[in-house]
Amino acid sequence: MTRTTTTTARGPASPRAMMQALAGLSAAQHALLDEISRHPRPVTVADVAAAMGLHQNSVRDSLAVLVDARLVARTRLPAVGRGRPSWAYESVAPTQAAALSREFADVCDAVAEHLATTDPDPEGAAHDIGVRWGRRMMDLLAAGPQAPADDLVDAHAGRIRLLMSSLGYQARADEPTRITLHQCPLRTEGAVPVPLVCQMHRGMLDEMLQTMSGGAVVGTLTPFAGADYCMIEVGASS
Known part of the structure; x- marks a missing residue:
């Protein structure tokens, strides 16, 4: 034995x-x-x-x-x-929790910069990191409200909005299937995130919707869609 x-x-x-x-x-x-x-x-x-x-x-x-x-x-x-x-x-601690957020954002930027200079397919690698990140979010999804089968797309969009808000993105539902993100935990004050960090977010979103809907619902992330927000649009897969 x-x-x-x-x-x-x-x-x-x-x-x-x-x-x-x-x-x-x-x-x-x-x-x-x-x-x-x-x-x-x-x-x-x-x-x-x-x-x-x-x-x-x-x-x-x-x-x-x-x-x-x-x-x-x-x-x-x-x-x-x-x-x-x-x-x-x-x-033995930072005086503000923002210091921990800054460190996390800097690490993500460093990873993205490393991919950009060393990986033959940096966008694919960044997306894969996001997919793995999304898998780690499954416990949060499981604890949230379940999507009713008769309102598939709207319900999944609502779950994504709740999850993104819980992660610090200040997510708002402009329309039932359109979500605007007014804060980014991976952004340092006064700096624009490295583009590959946005690709990591795309991978995370793709994986979460794939797991939630079994591929029936997909999402599109548009960085800097407005002056002070990024945007997620959720719809039925074709």
């Missing part, structure tokens, strides 16, 4: 918990994280309280929340004289 063993994944954690923690901070906690992030070396409660003009107890309470959320780490300082050694605190 063959025995199967399960191993626990090791290594750094994913950023999901960090992003959730950042989103849940109060204004005071966020201000404290900003202050600590300005210092290249660990700082004490007294240091932070003096810099921000706050009572040490208020700083200590907010720091406890940041430490529990793993946005700030603390270490004991060497003992000096009598009494308990002080804690020193340092930021």
